Amino acid sequence: MTVAATAKTGARPSWAGRRPPAPAWVGTVPFLAYVAIFLLWPTGIVAVDALKNPSGAWAFSNISELGNSQIRDFFIGSFKLCLLSSVTGAVLGAILAYVVASGDPDGLIRRLYLSVSGVLAQFGGVTLAFAFLVTIGPVGLLFHASWYFDFPWGIGLIYTYFQIPLMVLVFLPAIDGLKVQWREASESLGSSSWQYWRYVGGPLLAPAFLGGTLLLFANALSAFATIQAWENQIAYIVPQQISTAMSSEVGLSSVNVASLLALGLVIMVAIVMAAYVLLQRRAARWLR
Amino acid sequence: MAALTSVGETPLAAPAQRPRGMQAGRRRRLNAFRYVVFTLFGAFFLIPLLAMLRFSLEGAKLGTWSLSAWRQIASYQGSGIPPLLSSIEITLELAVITCGVMLVLLVPTMIWVQLRVRWLARTIEVLCLLPLTIPAIVLVVGLGEIYNRIQRFSLSALMLFFIYVILALPYAYRALAAGLGGIDVKTLSEAARSLGASWFTVIVRVIAPNMRQGILNAVLLTFSLVLGEFTIAYLLLYTNLQVELYSISRNTPNAGVLFSTSFAALLFAFALLMILSYAGRARRGRR
Amino acid sequence: MRVLAVTSSPVTKARDRAARSAVEVRLEGLSRHYGSVVALDKLDLTLEPGQLIALLGPSGCGKTTTLRLLAGLEDADAGRVIVGGRDITHVSASKRDMGMVFQAYSLFPHMTVRQNVAFGLRLRRVSAAERDQRAIEMLELVGLAEHATRYPHQLSGGQQQRVALARALAIEPQVLLLDEPLSALDAKVRAQLRDEIRRIQLEVGITTLFVTHDQEEALAIADRVGVMRAGHLEQLAPPTEVYSRPATSFVAEFVGLSNRLAGEVKDGTVIVRGCTLPLVERDTPNGQVVALVRPEAVTLASQGAAEPAGPLAGTVIAVTFLGATSRVTVDLGDARILAQLSTADATALSAGSPVALTIRPDPVLVSASSDPAVSEAGDEA
Numbered sequence: 001m002t003v004a005a006t007a008k009t010g011a012r013p014s015w016a017g018r019r020p021p022a023p024a025w026v027g028t029v030p031f032l033a034y035v036a037i038f039l040l041w042p043t044g045i046v047a048v049d050a051l052k053n054p055s056g057a058w059a060f061s062n063i064s065e066l067g068n069s070q071i072r073d074f075f076i077g078s079f080k081l082c083l084l085s086s087v088t089g090a091v092l093g094a095i096l097a098y099v100v101a102s103g104d105p106d107g108l109i110r111r112l113y114l115s116v117s118g119v120l121a122q123f124g125g126v127t128l129a130f131a132f133l134v135t136i137g138p139v140g141l142l143f144h145a146s147w148y149f150d151f152p153w154g155i156g157l158i159y160t161y162f163q164i165p166l167m168v169l170v171f172l173p174a175i176d177g178l179k180v181q182w183r184e185a186s187e188s189l190g191s192s193s194w195q196y197w198r199y200v201g202g203p204l205l206a207p208a209f210l211g212g213t214l215l216l217f218a219n220a221l222s223a224f225a226t227i228q229a230w231e232n233q234i235a236y237i238v239p240q241q242i243s244t245a246m247s248s249e250v251g252l253s254s255v256n257v258a259s260l261l262a263l264g265l266v267i268m269v270a271i272v273m274a275a276y277v278l279l280q281r282r283a284a285r286w287l288r
Numbered sequence: 289m290a291a292l293t294s295v296g297e298t299p300l301a302a303p304a305q306r307p308r309g310m311q312a313g314r315r316r317r318l319n320a321f322r323y324v325v326f327t328l329f330g331a332f333f334l335i336p337l338l339a340m341l342r343f344s345l346e347g348a349k350l351g352t353w354s355l356s357a358w359r360q361i362a363s364y365q366g367s368g369i370p371p372l373l374s375s376i377e378i379t380l381e382l383a384v385i386t387c388g389v390m391l392v393l394l395v396p397t398m399i400w401v402q403l404r405v406r407w408l409a410r411t412i413e414v415l416c417l418l419p420l421t422i423p424a425i426v427l428v429v430g431l432g433e434i435y436n437r438i439q440r441f442s443l444s445a446l447m448l449f450f451i452y453v454i455l456a457l458p459y460a461y462r463a464l465a466a467g468l469g470g471i472d473v474k475t476l477s478e479a480a481r482s483l484g485a486s487w488f489t490v491i492v493r494v495i496a497p498n499m500r501q502g503i504l505n506a507v508l509l510t511f512s513l514v515l516g517e518f519t520i521a522y523l524l525l526y527t528n529l530q531v532e533l534y535s536i537s538r539n540t541p542n543a544g545v546l547f548s549t550s551f552a553a554l555l556f557a558f559a560l561l562m563i564l565s566y567a568g569r570a571r572r573g574r575r
Numbered sequence: 576m577r578v579l580a581v582t583s584s585p586v587t588k589a590r591d592r593a594a595r596s597a598v599e600v601r602l603e604g605l606s607r608h609y610g611s612v613v614a615l616d617k618l619d620l621t622l623e624p625g626q627l628i629a630l631l632g633p634s635g636c637g638k639t640t641t642l643r644l645l646a647g648l649e650d651a652d653a654g655r656v657i658v659g660g661r662d663i664t665h666v667s668a669s670k671r672d673m674g675m676v677f678q679a680y681s682l683f684p685h686m687t688v689r690q691n692v693a694f695g696l697r698l699r700r701v702s703a704a705e706r707d708q709r710a711i712e713m714l715e716l717v718g719l720a721e722h723a724t725r726y727p728h729q730l731s732g733g734q735q736q737r738v739a740l741a742r743a744l745a746i747e748p749q750v751l752l753l754d755e756p757l758s759a760l761d762a763k764v765r766a767q768l769r770d771e772i773r774r775i776q777l778e779v780g781i782t783t784l785f786v787t788h789d790q791e792e793a794l795a796i797a798d799r800v801g802v803m804r805a806g807h808l809e810q811l812a813p814p815t816e817v818y819s820r821p822a823t824s825f826v827a828e829f830v831g832l833s834n835r836l837a838g839e840v841k842d843g844t845v846i847v848r849g850c851t852l853p854l855v856e857r858d859t860p861n862g863q864v865v866a867l868v869r870p871e872a873v874t875l876a877s878q879g880a881a882e883p884a885g886p887l888a889g890t891v892i893a894v895t896f897l898g899a900t901s902r903v904t905v906d907l908g909d910a911r912i913l914a915q916l917s918t919a920d921a922t923a924l925s926a927g928s929p930v931a932l933t934i935r936p937d938p939v940l941v942s943a944s945s946d947p948a949v950s951e952a953g954d955e956a
Contacts, residue, residue, distance in 0.1 A: 024400075024404040024405045025405045025408060027396075027397070027400040027404070027405065028397055028400060028401060028405060028408055028412070030393065030397070031393055031394070031397040031412070032415075034393055034453070035415050035418075035454070035457075038450050038451055038453070038454050039415075039418060039419065039422065039427070039454045041430070041434075042427050042429075042430025042431045042433075042434065043422050043426065043427070043430055044430070045429075045430035045433055045434075046426055046429050046430040049429075049430075049433070092329075095325060096325065096329050099321070099322045099325040099326065102318060102322065103322065109326070115558075115561045115562065115564075116333070118508075118509075118561060119512065119554070119557050119558055119561055120333065125516050125517075125518050125530055126518050126530045126533050126534050126537070126550075127340075127516070127530070127533070127550040127553065127554065128336075130340060130533075130537065130546055130547060130550055131336035131337060131339060131340045131550070132336055134336075134339045134340060134342075134343045134547065135335060135336045135339040135340075140339070141339040141342055141343070142335060142339065161332075161333070161336070164329075179680050179681075181677045181678075181679070181680050181681040182680075182681065182683060184646075184648050184668075184675070184677070184681075185675065185677060185681040185682075185683075185739075185742075186683075186694075187647075187648070187667075187668045187669045188646055188647075188648070188668055188669070188671070188673060188674070188675040188743075188752075189669075189674075189694055189695035189698060189742070189743075189746060190669050190670070190672075190695055190698045190699060190746065191669055191698050192669060193314075195698055199694070199697070199698075200683055200685075203685050204683075204684070204685055218420070218421070221423070222423030222424065222425060224423075224424070224425050224518070224519045225516075225518035225519055225522075225530065228518075228522075228534070229518075229534055229537065232538075239423075239425040239519075242425055242426075242429060243425075243522075243523060246428075246429065246432060246523055247523075258429050258432075259429055262425065262426040262429040262430075263426075265423065265425065265426055266421070266422055266423070266426050269421050269422075269423060270421050273420065273421045285684075285728070286684040286685055312650045313667075
């Protein structure tokens with residue numbers, strides 16, 4: 001191949017009189033610039049702003065404001081809701097993923113469930129809140145759940161609606177990665193079903209399961225639209241309070257509240273995502 | 289007609305893969321379990337959707353049926369001009385623009401990186417997955433500052449596409465990466481180049497057409513994302529479909545049009561997905 | 576559950592085990608089908624105690640199905656499985672007390688080699704100290720004791736299969752089952768490991784079923800070879816017999832190479848290109864047939880160009896060098912024939928050399944041909 005050959009011999013073409021072509025990475029500049037402007041810059045603004053006070057002076061002590069009881073309550077609220085929906089979503093999603101995986105790989109059911117999961121994982125938001133409102137809300141068709149407007153139970157249930165499909169999407173490859181030979185080898189060595197799951201299947205799936213749970217957790221941390229449509233009078237979680245802070249001047253006046261909360265949120269999500277990535281690597285090693 | 293047969297060669301073509309059997313008892317138990325699980329989950333996911341559908345078909349008096357909520361989609365008046373329809377229009381336009389920009393930005397870059405700048409591959413991947421870690425709610429705080437300053441130009445909601453592309457990056461990247469991973473980019477490009485193609489031709493006319501499934505996937509995910517986006521539009525005080533639905537719900541919580549519109553949006557996304565999955569299957573069959 | 580005594584060396588223990596526990600395995604009338612595809616059709620097979628039987632055949636012939644039915648990983652539609660006098664047809668796989676080695680990927684990736692080998696013992700509630708000791712013994716048997724703390728992904732394919740073998744034997748099973756254990760390995764490793772497996776099998780003295788599609792493997796290590804096709808057992812006999820006295824033309828063509836030459840049967844012998852050859856089946860009726868002649872039964876001698884042409888005179892088309900032997904393709908005008916010679920004998924020959932053939936009078940198998948008496952001089956596959 002001509003191109004490869006030239007590259008390998010390393011012979012530098014002579015550019016007598018002409019400008020040498022730009023290095024290859026220049027081709028990625030449009031993308032990098034775009035991301036820098038619309039992603040990195042706003043994030044930078046948030047980070048910087050969080051450490052300043054409204055007059056514009058640096059105020060690193062703002063960090064300690066995160067421990068302030070009011071602000072802390074929002075983080076605790078977020079944590080509760082995310083924990084509830086991620087654990088529930090992970091367990092239920094894992095069961096559903098197992099059932100989908102155990103079927104015909106080319107079959108209709110598998111394809112159907114995967115398509116549905118793709119849509120529903122994105123479904124959240126305003127529409128979902130409406131749907132649940134008319135299912136188990138005050139004029140709900142199914143019944144009226146008195147706990148519908150309780151935090152975190154009502155909203156937690158709604159969250160699981162999009163958490164489960166996300167878990168199916170993330171966890172299914174792991175289950176597919178369980179080789180049938182392991183099950184058969186385990187059986188022929190004398191294990192029961194339960195022993196197989198306890199000694200072989202379970203440990204092998206554990207990193208992927210944990211990783212999935214973390215991903216669900218991060219996903220729930222970021223959610224805003226759903227809870228806002230569910231109940232917007234009281235702010236329970238960090239995103240809601242960010243929204244309040246952005247649209248009003250009331251609140252802790254010595255601090256750029258919105259930015260501070262946003263920074264705290266981002267740090268929380270980043271930690272969870274980092275753990276997720278590490279676990280995924282471990283899972284991939286075994287279940288490739 | 290061979291005069292000889294050689295060692296160990298199968299006289300016939302290899303038969304189709306036999307299904308691997310398992311013990312009958314276990315299979316029965318597994319099937320029963322599967323039916324139960326599918327039914328339960330199916331119910332859980334379907335019932336809210338059906339409830340929404342039912343409410344969208346609600347008539348003036350409780351218990352009656354009517355298509356008025358659906359007809360209202362085109363004509364619902366919030367305050368003067370039909371805001372619902374215009375918000376639908378704006379959202380659809382936004383979706384199309386976002387998809388376009390995303391493709392133009394991402395596809396050439398990913399192909400280029402794969403071909404010529406491999407050392408940046410990891411960086412690109414991290415950047416594309418970063419929006420998962422920097423949620424919209426955080427972005428909007430930073431963007432709020434920027435948009436405040438340019439607010440004087442009173443831009444239409446279409447300007448939102450800039451950020452929507454960022455939001456779509458993780459999903460689009462994964463879909464495109466999957467599509468790219470399935471083809472031998474290096475060999476195709478070397479073959480094309482040795483035939484005299486420019487890099488532009490290689491990307492647009494050689495590689496991209498072979499990534500059709502991945503591109504379709506990415507487009508679909510981006511489209512769904514824009515259809516369902518609320519947070520950024522709401523906090524930056526723009527009106528898109530979800531924001532409009534939200535404000536209608538604040539005024540008239542049980543307006544039928546809320547449900548009909550939501551259901552329609554959902555059906556639309558679902559239809560796109562079905563098309564995608566069939567397009568994918570047709571391709572496989574042809575090969 | 577048998578008590579596992581942890582004394583004495585592996586070798587003496589193995590001999591003791593061989594003396595006391597080799598079992599007979601009988602498969603009677605086994606049938607299995609998947610939908611409309613018949614995988615096994617009333618198969619009858621008996622493995623004598625301590626024997627290694629290799630099931631050989633092309634993909635889809637039913638050999639793997641047989642193994643899996645014996646292992647209990649699938650249910651038979653009809654028939655019985657009897658091991659050591661006990662009917663275990665309806666016993667679940669986990670209670671059948673068999674050791675199985677799969678083609679690939681069967682080691683548990685999250686356990687070390689030692690933990691893998693000890694797994695079966697752990698299920699049987701053997702104490703940790705005993706399990707580890709026994710695992711090390713087994714690893715010594717397969718020659719991998721120093722890798723006990725490694726993980727499967729750190730081992731080569733051949734080493735992984737040896738660990739799999741150790742794991743299967745650790746539980747002291749009644750029967751050893753091997754499902755194409757060498758197919759995923761490199762050629763050199765394959766040859767080494769196959770001899771190892773046979774050595775260990777003889778040492779331990781365990782009744783063994785070995786499935787493969789590689790006829791060289793089957794011939795090299797089996798006490799008896801069972802050639803299968805389309806769910807039937809075509810022949811079950813010691814390797815030399817399968818090779819030199821194939822029962823059907825399928826066996827003759829699947830095992831080793833065969834020349835198909837036109838011939839005529841007359842009174843208990845067959846005349847092929849002027850040579851009279853004995854028949855495997857003496858009472859074949861007279862008539863035109865296709866005779867299956869092994870390449871190594873054909874010898875060549877160079878001849879001068881002036882020699883008269885005859886049914887045994889031809890021209891060399893190609894010489895294929897295979898190392899110790901060479902294969903020579905000869906054009907006889909109306910047919911092509913393949914001869915296998917030692918390379919020393921073949922050095923004088925090259926494309927275009929005129930040669931004279933002789934066919935050694937080994938018993939040949941014939942089949943009635945539906946083709947005309949002359950086989951086509953077309954290209955080989």
